[in-house]
Amino acid sequence: MRMPFDDKRAAGRGRLAVLLGGAAAVLSGGALAGNPAACAAIADNTERLACYDESVGRPHQEAPLPAAPVPLAREPSALSKRWELDAEDKRGTFLITPYKPTYMLVGRWSNSPNRQPTSPNPANQVTEPVAVDAAEAKYQISFKTKLWEGLVGHHGDLWLGYTQLSNWQVYNKSFSAPFRETDYEPELMAVFRTNLDVGLGFKLKMLTAGLNHQSNGRAQPWSRSWNRLMVQGGIERGNFALLLRGWKRFEETASKDDNPDISRYLGYGDVQATWRVDAHEFSLNLRPGFDTRGAAQLDWTFPIHRNLKGYLQFFTGYGETLIDYNHRQSTFGLGVSLVDWL
Numbered sequence: 572m573r574m575p576f577d578d579k580r581a582a583g584r585g586r587l588a589v590l591l592g593g594a595a596a597v598l599s600g601g602a603l604a605g606n607p608a609a610c611a612a613i614a615d616n617t618e619r620l621a622c623y624d625e626s627v628g629r630p631h632q633e634a635p636l637p638a639a640p641v642p643l644a645r646e647p648s649a650l651s652k653r654w655e656l657d658a659e660d661k662r663g664t665f666l667i668t669p670y671k672p673t674y675m676l677v678g679r680w681s682n683s684p685n686r687q688p689t690s691p692n693p694a695n696q697v698t699e700p701v702a703v704d705a706a707e708a709k710y711q712i713s714f715k716t717k718l719w720e721g722l723v724g725h726h727g728d729l730w731l732g733y734t735q736l737s738n739w740q741v742y743n744k745s746f747s748a749p750f751r752e753t754d755y756e757p758e759l760m761a762v763f764r765t766n767l768d769v770g771l772g773f774k775l776k777m778l779t780a781g782l783n784h785q786s787n788g789r790a791q792p793w794s795r796s797w798n799r800l801m802v803q804g805g806i807e808r809g810n811f812a813l814l815l816r817g818w819k820r821f822e823e824t825a826s827k828d829d830n831p832d833i834s835r836y837l838g839y840g841d842v843q844a845t846w847r848v849d850a851h852e853f854s855l856n857l858r859p860g861f862d863t864r865g866a867a868q869l870d871w872t873f874p875i876h877r878n879l880k881g882y883l884q885f886f887t888g889y890g891e892t893l894i895d896y897n898h899r900q901s902t903f904g905l906g907v908s909l910v911d912w913l
Contacts (some may be wrong), residue, residue: 649812649847649913650776650805655717655728656764664717669910670732671713672854672870674882676904679709679738683900688793690897691831695792703751704743709904711736722761730781732758738892752892756785758801769806777805783818787893794829795893797821812913814843835861836889836897845912850874852911864889864899872908882908 610622651657653669662668686700712735719729734756741748760781767775779802786796799818806813817840825831841858852872859865866888873881887901 646809648776648807649810650807651764653913654730654762654777654805656762656766656777661720662717664720667714667716669713670715671711671734672872672908672912673712673714673910674710674884674906674908676709676882676884676906678906679707679884679902679904681705681707681900681902683898685895685898685900688894688898690792690795690829692825692828694826695794695829697792702743702746704740704746706742707751708739708741708906709737710739710906713910722763727761727763730758730760730762732760734758736892752787752894754785754787754893756783758783760801771808773806773808775804776807779803779805785893793894795833795896796829797833810847810913812845814845816841816843830893830896833896836864838865843912847911847913850880852913854912858888858890860889866890872911875907880908880911882906 607623607626610619610626613619613622648657648660651660655661682705684703684705686703688695688697690696713733715730715732717728717730721727722729735753736756737753738751739748740746740751743749758781760779762777762779765775765778769775781801783799783801784796785799787794789795798821800821801816801818803814803816806815819839820834822828838858838860841856843854843856845852845854847853850873852870854870856868857865858867866886868884868886868891870885871883873883875881882905884904884906885902889899890896891900891902
């Protein structure tokens with residue numbers, strides 16, 4: 572049925588009134604109170620909702636803006652902090668930073684003190700036993716500094732490291748409390764960030780290659796030394812780190828070799844595992860040798876008071892020091908730790 576012309580015109584005027592009424596509601600504040608139908612013609616969602624709220628006497632609140640996405644927290648990397656692998660951990664060159672653990676054992680006891688060191692080289696044979704006590708002190712200091720950042724493009728850093736390990740007969744008053752042995756170990760290392768997934772949540776975080784010299788700086792027949800080419804891989808997952816290290820000794824002439832058979836006892840590599848649990852750190856070093864001539868060392872760092880940490884160390888096997896490279900013993904020590912592995 573067709574609507575008469577006058578009726579059509581009246582309907583059009585009605586729709587126009589609704590539209591004008593909606594606009595008036597927005598402009599005139601509470602003029603449309605009690606008439607929510609007048610808000611239907613408002614196209615903007617926010618303005619239409621405000622109109623509805625006002626028409627029924629409800630205070631209107633703007634919808635909150637969506638919160639900015641929270642960035643994911645960076646998983647801390649102990650190896651990156653120690654070696655400045657990630658960009659966030661870079662600190663520049665020529666700063667002294669920790670390397671291996673630094674500790675002091677105020678008491679160290681051996682079940683078999685090495686009173687007459689030997690070597691296949693006749694010039695390095697000690698002919699008379701010395702008065703070495705089973706109890707002594709032992710300490711290690713170790714640090715490094717970055718010499719060059721960005722060896723290949725923006726990748727890899729060159730580091731210089733130094734470690735000194737000393738055994739001190741501090742309780743041997745009848746023998747003037749001498750230093751029984753001090754081993755000096757400078758190293759030059761190229762360190763590269765890899766950050767490769769190797770499965771089960773573990774990452775191959777770094778690869779290193781470098782030159783290592785270790786000696787006790789003593790005259791014959793007490794002199795011991797060797798030079799090595801070393802490679803190492805660092806794997807980590809959370810608070811657990813694993814360092815896999817291998818080396819190749821640079822051979823010396825027979826007459827100048829203080830310890831020709833040192834590789835039979837100290838082998839061609841070692842494994843260093845470190846695990847941090849709250850304020851405790853456990854580390855295990857395994858060094859295989861030939862014919863069961865390897866060694867194992869277990870260390871435990873534990874809290875005492877604030878920054879003061881206790882240190883327990885157990886060693887068994889060959890080569891706790893260079894002068895003892897071919898001497899088997901088991902030792903136990905107790906002291907304090909200043910710098911841990913992680």
